[in-house]
Amino acid sequence: MENARIKEILMDIAPTELDFTVTQTGKESKRVNGLYSPDTHEILLHNKNFKTDNQLIYTAVHEYTHHLNAENLLNTLGVAAVYNAKVHNQAFWARFNELITIAEEKGYYKLSIEESPELAEITEKIKKEYLAENGRLMQEFGKLLMKAHELCEAANIRYEDYIDRVLCLPRNSAKEIQKVAAVPVNPAIGFDNMKLVASVHKKDERAEVEKEFLDGKSPVGVREMMRQKAMAAKSIDPKQKLEREKSRLEKTIQQLSKRLELVEESLANL
Structure with missing residues (x-):
């Protein structure tokens, strides 16, 4: 696939007003599949790492996500913006998952599990016999913990001591398990995702989050969606943040500067 075609695909997935270049290095790298240079706005793809164009597009979208994030930062802060292309935080992965989904919808990329019958079979087994079953078991576990809590109180036993030294469970884990059992959550989404759903207080919002998981949205994407909604509710825009x-950084620098002066004075008096 030509560089120009890769760029064309990326811009069709998501437009950008900040020009960029795509370069296939013709090399193989054991460290990374691609790189993004925020200074030159260049996407480098180590194309010898890929067996198919599908793999190439996946990495190209990854690096393009960096470009779009750099563009947003530049638009927010202006020329003073410094983008770190090594950072892969929740916001990055949420946007990447959004872009790779668009790429899939447009036919540029495919997650072709069905092309491997054995993988498709294992995937179904994992979902039904492990993710869903584990979720169901943890719900039952939570109900038993709640019952044990009641029995501890009836027997004048500190529940915390029971959790610590009888069940040998971390207290936070016990709380999370009980939360999952306290509200109706579909175990098909798996225990880790159930914990996130159970953390939502309002029933309608909880149902919305659960639906996102059932529709195939990634955990990081759901978390970012929840974060953005919380920010919108607090009316905190990115610039204000x-x-x-x-x-905060200026105050910290000021405090450290004062501390440095004291240390230097102490050294001078020795």
Whole structure:
């Protein structure tokens, strides 16, 4: 696939006003499949790492996500913006998953599990016999813990001591398991995702989060969706958030500067 075609595909997946280049290095790398340079806005793809164009597009979308995030930062902070292409936080993965889904919908990329019957069979087994079954067992576990809590109180036994030294469970784990049992959650989404759903207080919002998982949205995508909704509810825009962070950093620098002066004075008096 030609570089120009890769760029064309990326821009069709998501438009950008910040020009960029795509370069296939003709090399193989054991460290990374691709790189993004925020200074030159260049996407480098080690195309010798890939057996198919499908794999190439996956990495191209990954690096393009960096480009779009760099563009957003530049639009927010202007020329002072410094983008770190090594950072892969929740917001990055949420946006990447969104873009790779668009790529799949447009036919540029495919997650072709069905092309491997054995993989499809194992996937079905994992979902039904492990993810869903584990979720169901943890719900039952939570109900038993709640019952044990009641019995501890009836017997004048500290429940915390029972959790610590009889069941040898971390207290936070016990709380999370009980939360999953306290509200109706579909075990098909798996225990880890059930914990996130159970953490949502309002019933309708909880149902919305659960539906996102059932529709195939990634955990990081769901978490980012929840984070953005919480930010919107608090009316905190990205610029305001960065300004607050700047203020905190300035205070920290000021405190460290004072501490440095004291250390230097102490050294001078020795």
